[in-house]
Amino acid sequence: MSETVHLSSAGTGVEYAAPDATVTVKIGTEHTAGQYEVFEIDAPRADAAPPHREAWSKAFYVLQGRILVQADDQGYDLGPGASISIPAGTLNTFSVLTPTAKFLTISQTGRMGAFFAELAGADPTDYAALGQVAARHGVELR
Numbered sequence: 001m002s003e004t005v006h007l008s009s010a011g012t013g014v015e016y017a018a019p020d021a022t023v024t025v026k027i028g029t030e031h032t033a034g035q036y037e038v039f040e041i042d043a044p045r046a047d048a049a050p051p052h053r054e055a056w057s058k059a060f061y062v063l064q065g066r067i068l069v070q071a072d073d074q075g076y077d078l079g080p081g082a083s084i085s086i087p088a089g090t091l092n093t094f095s096v097l098t099p100t101a102k103f104l105t106i107s108q109t110g111r112m113g114a115f116f117a118e119l120a121g122a123d124p125t126d127y128a129a130l131g132q133v134a135a136r137h138g139v140e141l142r
Contacts, residue, residue: 006031013040016120019130020049023120029110037113039105043067048095055138058107059085060094065101069094078103091142111137 013024021043029037061083069076069084071092076084086092115137122129134141
């Protein structure tokens with residue numbers, strides 16, 4: 001796998017429906033030799049995803065709205081222009097504090113994209129199946 005130039009215009013990218021957001025792949029690992037990927041997250045105010053740990057590091061950069069990011073025992077209120085990095089293995093989740101929020105997620109490796117791709121095909125009401133998808137991708141739900 002090698003790095004390639006990739007342009008992702010506004011409104012383009014593979015879209016996945018996650019239980020708590022719409023996830024759009026803006027830069028996939030096929031363009032970065034598997035080193036990183038970039039997602040645009042569009043999330044409504046709703047119940048937060050369960051706290052979880054991933055086997056990869058990630059970062060959030062808020063474009064619109066406000067989110068509360070929980071990382072281990074700390075809460076971080078992020079508005080437009082704010083960012084946070086979350087090391088692999090950190091217990092984390094986020095809540096949307098405004099009617100909607102849009103933010104970028106940058107993730108190491110291609111594991112997050114593969115997780116969202118499989119998660120999009122799962123029944124969001126089947127918690128056992130969601131847990132199995134998570135476990136296959138190195139995501140530990142709490």
